[in-house]
Amino acid sequence: MDTSHKGGLDRHRGYTSAEAGVSETIAFLASMGWHLTSDPALLRFKGDAVLNDDFVVARYSHGPATFKYTPPKDLPTGNRIVLHACLAGMLTLQATTTSADLNPLDVAIVQPEEITGAECRSTTTCMFVIFRSAEARKHQEMLTGQSSEVYLRILKAATFALLQDPPKGLQPGFIQIQRGLEELAKATAVRADLRADTDSLNAVYRRGLALIGSMATDNNTSVESIAHDLHVSRSYLLRAFKAKGTTPSATLRNERLGNARRLLEEGSSTKEAAALSGFGSARNLTGALRADT
Known part of the structure; x- marks a missing residue:
C-alpha cells in the first residue's frame, strides 16, 4: 500500500x-x-x-x-x-x-x-x-x-x-x-x-410495457429476460412497475390471459391457446384462468 x-x-x-x-x-x-x-x-x-x-x-x-x-x-x-x-x-x-x-x-x-x-x-x-x-x-x-x-x-x-x-x-x-x-x-x-430517477422509471415502464406486448406469446419471456433486454437490473424493473401500482409479472400474466381468451373465443383448443399465448401448457393456462376468476 x-x-x-x-x-x-x-x-x-x-x-x-x-x-x-x-x-x-x-x-x-x-x-x-x-x-x-x-x-x-x-x-x-x-x-x-x-x-x-x-x-x-x-x-x-x-x-x-x-x-x-x-x-x-x-x-x-x-x-x-x-x-x-x-x-x-x-x-x-x-x-x-x-x-x-x-x-x-x-x-x-x-x-x-x-x-x-x-x-x-x-x-x-x-x-x-x-x-x-x-x-x-x-x-x-x-x-x-x-x-x-x-x-x-x-x-x-x-x-x-x-x-x-x-x-x-x-x-x-x-x-x-x-x-x-x-x-x-x-x-x-x-x-x-441524464434524467431524474422518476423520468428514468417512467421510460423503463413504457419500454417494459412495449416489450411485454410484443414478447408475451413467447413462453421463454420472463421478468428476468425483460430486464436483460432493457439493460436494467431486475430490481430496477420492479421499481418502475411498482411506481405505476403493478408488477411486470402481473402485466405479463394479464397480457397472456388476454391473448388466450381471445384465442379460446375464436375456437382454439385450450392446448392451442396455451401454446400460442405463452403459457406453454394447457395446465398452466387452466390454472391462470381459475386464479383470475
Whole structure:
C-alpha cells in the first residue's frame, strides 16, 4: 500500500484487503466517508485516487458490499458535483431523495453530500470524478443515464493514465489536466442524456410495457429476460412497475390471459391457446384462468 502526500497532491494507491489488511482498508474507506455495513471478508477492495482541495478522480473495484455514506467533515459542500460511472458489475447508488441502479456504461451525477450509501451484490468496478461547478445546486437530485461508450472510454483512459503515473505535486501542467478531466466528465454527462430517477422509471415502464406486448406469446419471456433486454437490473424493473401500482409479472400474466381468451373465443383448443399465448401448457393456462376468476 502506497500512501503519500506530495506538494499538495494526495495520492492513495493500491488499497486492497490483500495488501493492506481488511481492518486498514475499512478504516481508509471510513476516512473517505464510506462505512462498510456488510461482511468484510467479501470486500476484496482495491482502488486508486488522486485528490486535492478542488478535485478528486478515483477508480475502484470490490466484491459484494453494502456501505453507508457520511460526508467527511473536511469535505467542502455546496459547490461540487460527482460523476459516478459503472464500468463492470452493478451498483445501487443511494441518495437522499432516490436511488439508482447503475449498470455498465451508466452514470450518475449528484452533489456528493446528497449521497447516503451504496450496495453491490457482485464484483463491481467503478470510477468517479468530483469537481467544482457553479451549477452544483441544480444537482441536489440525482440524475442518471446511459453514457456514450466513446465518451466514457475516453474519460476512463484519461483517468487511468493519470492514476497510473500522477504528477508529483501541483506541477504547472496539472491544472490543465484537471480542467481537461472536468470537461470530459461534463461531456460524458451531457452525452448520457441524464434524467431524474422518476423520468428514468417512467421510460423503463413504457419500454417494459412495449416489450411485454410484443414478447408475451413467447413462453421463454420472463421478468428476468425483460430486464436483460432493457439493460436494467431486475430490481430496477420492479421499481418502475411498482411506481405505476403493478408488477411486470402481473402485466405479463394479464397480457397472456388476454391473448388466450381471445384465442379460446375464436375456437382454439385450450392446448392451442396455451401454446400460442405463452403459457406453454394447457395446465398452466387452466390454472391462470381459475386464479383470475
